[in-house]
Amino acid sequence: MPAVQETIDQVRGIDIDQYKYGFETVIEVDKAPKGLSEDIIRFISAKKQEPDWMLEWRLDAYKRWLTMEEPTWARVEYPKIDFNDIYYYAAPKNVTGPVSLDEVDPELLRTYEKLGIPLREQEILAGVQTSKVAVDAVFDSVSVVTTFKKELQKAGVIFMSISEAIREHPELIKQYLGSVVPTTDNYYATLNAAVFTDGSFVFVPKGVRCPMELSTYFRINEKNTGQFERTLIIAEEGAYVSYLEGCTAPQRDENQLHAAVVELVALDDAEIKYSTVQNWFPGDKEGKGGIYNFVTKRGDCRGARSKISWTQVETGSAITWKYPSCILRGDDSRGEFYSIAVSNGHQQIDSGTKMIHLGKNTSSRIISKGISAGVSQNTYRGQVSIHRRAENARNFTNCDSLLIGDKCGAHTVPYIEAKNQSAQIEHEATTSKISDDQKFYAMQRGIPEEEAIALIVNGFVKDVIQQLPMEFAVEAQKLIGISLEGSVG
Amino acid sequence: MLEIKNLHARIAEDGTEIIRGLNLTVKPGEIAAIMGPNGSGKSTLSYILSGREDYEVTEGDITYNGESILELDPAERASKGIFLAFQYPVEIPGVATMQFLKVAMNEQRKARGEDELTTPDFMRRVKEAAEQLKIDPAMLRRPLNVGFSGGEKKRAEILQMALLEPTLCILDETDSGLDIDALKIVADGVNALRSPDRAVIVITHYQRLLDYIVPDTVHVLYKGQIIRSGDKELAQELEANGYADVIETAA
Numbered sequence: 038m039p040a041v042q043e044t045i046d047q048v049r050g051i052d053i054d055q056y057k058y059g060f061e062t063v064i065e066v067d068k069a070p071k072g073l074s075e076d077i078i079r080f081i082s083a084k085k086q087e088p089d090w091m092l093e094w095r096l097d098a099y100k101r102w103l104t105m106e107e108p109t110w111a112r113v114e115y116p117k118i119d120f121n122d123i124y125y126y127a128a129p130k131n132v133t134g135p136v137s138l139d140e141v142d143p144e145l146l147r148t149y150e151k152l153g154i155p156l157r158e159q160e161i162l163a164g165v166q167t168s169k170v171a172v173d174a175v176f177d178s179v180s181v182v183t184t185f186k187k188e189l190q191k192a193g194v195i196f197m198s199i200s201e202a203i204r205e206h207p208e209l210i211k212q213y214l215g216s217v218v219p220t221t222d223n224y225y226a227t228l229n230a231a232v233f234t235d236g237s238f239v240f241v242p243k244g245v246r247c248p249m250e251l252s253t254y255f256r257i258n259e260k261n262t263g264q265f266e267r268t269l270i271i272a273e274e275g276a277y278v279s280y281l282e283g284c285t286a287p288q289r290d291e292n293q294l295h296a297a298v299v300e301l302v303a304l305d306d307a308e309i310k311y312s313t314v315q316n317w318f319p320g321d322k323e324g325k326g327g328i329y330n331f332v333t334k335r336g337d338c339r340g341a342r343s344k345i346s347w348t349q350v351e352t353g354s355a356i357t358w359k360y361p362s363c364i365l366r367g368d369d370s371r372g373e374f375y376s377i378a379v380s381n382g383h384q385q386i387d388s389g390t391k392m393i394h395l396g397k398n399t400s401s402r403i404i405s406k407g408i409s410a411g412v413s414q415n416t417y418r419g420q421v422s423i424h425r426r427a428e429n430a431r432n433f434t435n436c437d438s439l440l441i442g443d444k445c446g447a448h449t450v451p452y453i454e455a456k457n458q459s460a461q462i463e464h465e466a467t468t469s470k471i472s473d474d475q476k477f478y479a480m481q482r483g484i485p486e487e488e489a490i491a492l493i494v495n496g497f498v499k500d501v502i503q504q505l506p507m508e509f510a511v512e513a514q515k516l517i518g519i520s521l522e523g524s525v526g
Numbered sequence: 527m528l529e530i531k532n533l534h535a536r537i538a539e540d541g542t543e544i545i546r547g548l549n550l551t552v553k554p555g556e557i558a559a560i561m562g563p564n565g566s567g568k569s570t571l572s573y574i575l576s577g578r579e580d581y582e583v584t585e586g587d588i589t590y591n592g593e594s595i596l597e598l599d600p601a602e603r604a605s606k607g608i609f610l611a612f613q614y615p616v617e618i619p620g621v622a623t624m625q626f627l628k629v630a631m632n633e634q635r636k637a638r639g640e641d642e643l644t645t646p647d648f649m650r651r652v653k654e655a656a657e658q659l660k661i662d663p664a665m666l667r668r669p670l671n672v673g674f675s676g677g678e679k680k681r682a683e684i685l686q687m688a689l690l691e692p693t694l695c696i697l698d699e700t701d702s703g704l705d706i707d708a709l710k711i712v713a714d715g716v717n718a719l720r721s722p723d724r725a726v727i728v729i730t731h732y733q734r735l736l737d738y739i740v741p742d743t744v745h746v747l748y749k750g751q752i753i754r755s756g757d758k759e760l761a762q763e764l765e766a767n768g769y770a771d772v773i774e775t776a777a
């Protein structure tokens with residue numbers, strides 16, 4: 038049909054250079070020499086003023102990593118990464134960790150202002166910013182500021198950069214770090230254990246409901262610099278916390294590496310809600326540049342009746358390799374995964390989840406919405422595994438893919454294994470194209486083409502958007518619209 | 527108001543000609559009925575009037591208020607006041623009917639350089655129009671047309687028409703699938719929109735609808751051409767005798 042022919046032409050002329058966050062901050066930096074070695078790891082550890090045991094932990098991981106092979110099973114293609122051609126540490130000069138807001142370099146404050154990240158507590162309290170959200174701002178390899186720390190402290194909640202936590206709460210770090218994602222877990226996670234530079238630490242003690250949303254905002258600024266974030270969130274018995282992660286990077290011709298590890302631990306009756314709005318630079322219209330995002334995120338429902346829920350809106354990155362997972366260890370625990378993955382231009386996404394049912398009466402729910410445009414490839418890869426002891430485990434999976442144009446691809450790769458006969462597993466999958474009928478109908482009512490597409494797509498992802506905290510839902514909807522700009526006329 | 531001159535149009539994909547030299551004039555305030563056997567090109571004509579890209583106009587012209595609209599896309603035509611009530615309304619999952627209405631109304635206002643509606647103003651208008659058409663407000667919170675019954679879909683089309691206040695309303699078999707009460711409600715809705723500067727094209731197979739929406743002119747469309755035009759008597763004649771005579775006379 039002509040409509041399709043036209044879409045093809047438009048896709049050919051695709052322009053995804055709409056990335057709003059592509060600017061660079063010019064600031065003096067302190068860098069480690071390029072490349073990876075034991076010395077570099079010692080350098081990072083020293084910069085962070087870490088105790089010896091932490092350095093040993095890193096070095097062990099490094100030795101292990103040297104014996105490992107890069108995984109190749111994902112449906113993504115990229116030239117071999119030269120791990121010695123990367124800077125592993127870059128920090129704004131004279132910043133080794135978060136300071137009070139008055140001491141933060143004004144250039145950095147301006148950067149976060151431009152990104153729309155609220156850092157000034159006074160303004161938030163005065164109602165200039167509408168929502169009250171505590172922010173940990175990580176710039177390249179360091180956390181530059183963490184807001185609302187005092188107020189959170191009053192409630193007993195610890196929210197600080199992981200570097201600080203290693204110094205100030207070594208007992209908690211020793212107990213929990215690597216307890217969900219062991220240093221031996223996989224190639225990128227092991228690399229992360231060796232060279233991680235910053236990230237957030239959250240500890241919500243027994244019975245406490247965290248009084249506000251917490252969020253970490255990651256920004257990669259320096260050229261050729263990898264960002265190795267490490268985040269650890271612990272909710273003790275009956276605790277509740279909702280946490281949001283946001284990410285952007287300047288527009289650069291070279292690819293940059295982001296290899297994060299996020300560990301969540303929920304004890305009895307605890308609940309952790311983790312939301313991500315990932316908007317790393319996706320590369321330009323020729324597919325040049327963009328972030329390689331290799332991420333290991335895992336939650337451990339360690340306690341009975343605990344609940345972990347992952348919600349992700351993935352619009353950026355040249356390559357996304359990411360499977361936020363839940364280990365349902367506690368009886369009656371519940372894991373959820375809600376995902377929207379939008380790929381346009383030359384982006385490649387291989388993402389999904391793993392739900393590992395170990396305890397009795399555990400349940401999991403997976404809702405994945407993939408939207409592909411341009412010449413992108415979008416793969417959902419999900420594993421549901423019911424172990425022998427997991428009586429009455431239940432899973433519901435729904436994977437829908439939406440294609441815009443006909444040069445892109447959507448793939449669904451489910452792995453299901455049930456070793457207990459009482460398991461109930463439901464799997465639904467659909468693939469559809471935005472129909473010309475729907476588009477024409479909306480346009481006939483006076484809605485211009487791009488708005489019509491955005492409206493239809495937002496309808497398609499509604500189930501997931503509803504899972505996001507209010508303030509971010511609106512943001513995410515806009516972001517999806519922007520990511521798809523230029524996918525049609 | 528609407529002038530279709532020697533219109534030839536084909537399916538763009540395979541080149542099949544569907545509209546073959548069609549002429550039709552509709553004046554402001556006029557209600558024109560278009561009738562004709564299945565497959566004669568009635569829906570196709572309504573799609574071409576509203577700018578669907580699956581069809582190519584190869585000859586002739588369509589002018590609306592003196593201007594050719596052939597180069598305009600469907601959204602642009604809509605904001606000029608052309609509205610099509612679909613024979614088969616389309617489902618849009620996940621988009622609440624209310625939300626769709628708001629976006630559509632505001633996009634049209636934007637295109638005409640008017641301010642967006644305030645939420646209370648919007649709510650008031652929707653409530654009034656829904657009441658008139660006996661539409662349950664709960665239905666408006668559901669995704670547009672998803673799981674609506676055949677009759678509910680048709681009513682939702684008329685609701686959109688009432689809210690968008692178009693100047694040219696094209697109703698493609700709006701009567702099909704409606705029970706007798708609903709037919710009357712819908713007809714009342716259309717009659718309420720009657721005004722000296724608004725024209726209506728009613729595509730239908732049955733006299734029944736024309737008893738309620740009384741046409742000024744009746745046209746028979748056959749194989750992509752208007753083969754006969756007349757007044758409301760013509761519709762009655764067709765109802766009694768079928769199309770055979772008319773087709774024979776024209777041939």
Ligand SMILES: Nc1ncnc2c1ncn2[C@@H]1O[C@H](COP(=O)(O)OP(=O)(O)OP(=O)(O)O)[C@@H](O)[C@H]1O
Pocket residue numbers: 537544562563564565566567568569570571580613
């Ligand atoms: N996109 C298309 N692809 C193929 N054939 C088409 C297409 N659009 C219309 N046609 C054909 O054109 C002819 C006219 O169709 P149209 O739907 O306009 O008829 P109609 O007069 O509305 O019929 P009905 O009274 O049954 O609604 C039919 O033969 C139909 O099959």
Ligand SMILES: [Mg+2]
Pocket residue numbers: 568569570613698699
């Ligand atoms: Mg028809």
